[in-house]
Amino acid sequence: MSKPELKTLVTEYVHGKIEKHNEIKQDLISQILSSDSHSIFDETERVSYTDLNYRDQARPWLPLFFDNIKPYMNDFVKLFMHDNWAIHHTWYFRYLKGEYSQWHVHPDCSWTNVYFLQLPDKKSRTTLLNASSGEEVIIADVEEGDIISFPSTVIHCSKPNMFDEDKIVIAFNSDIYDTKVHKTYPVETYKRTTIKDFNTEERKAAKQREERNRDNVE
Numbered sequence: 001m002s003k004p005e006l007k008t009l010v011t012e013y014v015h016g017k018i019e020k021h022n023e024i025k026q027d028l029i030s031q032i033l034s035s036d037s038h039s040i041f042d043e044t045e046r047v048s049y050t051d052l053n054y055r056d057q058a059r060p061w062l063p064l065f066f067d068n069i070k071p072y073m074n075d076f077v078k079l080f081m082h083d084n085w086a087i088h089h090t091w092y093f094r095y096l097k098g099e100y101s102q103w104h105v106h107p108d109c110s111w112t113n114v115y116f117l118q119l120p121d122k123k124s125r126t127t128l129l130n131a132s133s134g135e136e137v138i139i140a141d142v143e144e145g146d147i148i149s150f151p152s153t154v155i156h157c158s159k160p161n162m163f164d165e166d167k168i169v170i171a172f173n174s175d176i177y178d179t180k181v182h183k184t185y186p187v188e189t190y191k192r193t194t195i196k197d198f199n200t201e202e203r204k205a206a207k208q209r210e211e212r213n214r215d216n217v218e
């Protein structure tokens, strides 16, 4: 093997909802519309209003967003048997008719997250790219108020908004840490093809073996 090859493992993504989306949508949009913004018209993006360049700064709409993203993030880390999470950067994109983001990835983080604050039509959903097959993947049941999270190495884009209504998304980068996976699945699981088969009895036996081994070493 002279050059590295792309192999396929399992790639998980998470699909959830902002519980109070209907209650906060208008306030959040109003705050975003009155925030400082800039445009991007280059080979990567065509978007009239965003605060991407201010993503390291405090902005008026962030507190309302953070209050409502916390429950999702707390549930999110549990899915991966972790205890804590961090959000590094947060920004909005407001796509007018015809505007889009080209294929890209998010560097310097583990997860890319997209909250669909205003989605004029399902055809405007974020599109992912399967790098192994070259096929586009559209998460079929995404609707306004939903949030999707996927590994930051997954290439994705926002296809042109074909509608008169603006498409508004809030994107953010995140990491998870403080894993507790070793407490649920001791290292003996390496022998198995799937950790889902690892039942309670086997876990108990593995724990006892671990304790015996530790006692022998001490």
Ligand SMILES: [Fe+2]
Binding pocket: 104, 105, 106, 112, 156, 171
């Ligand atoms: Fe993105």
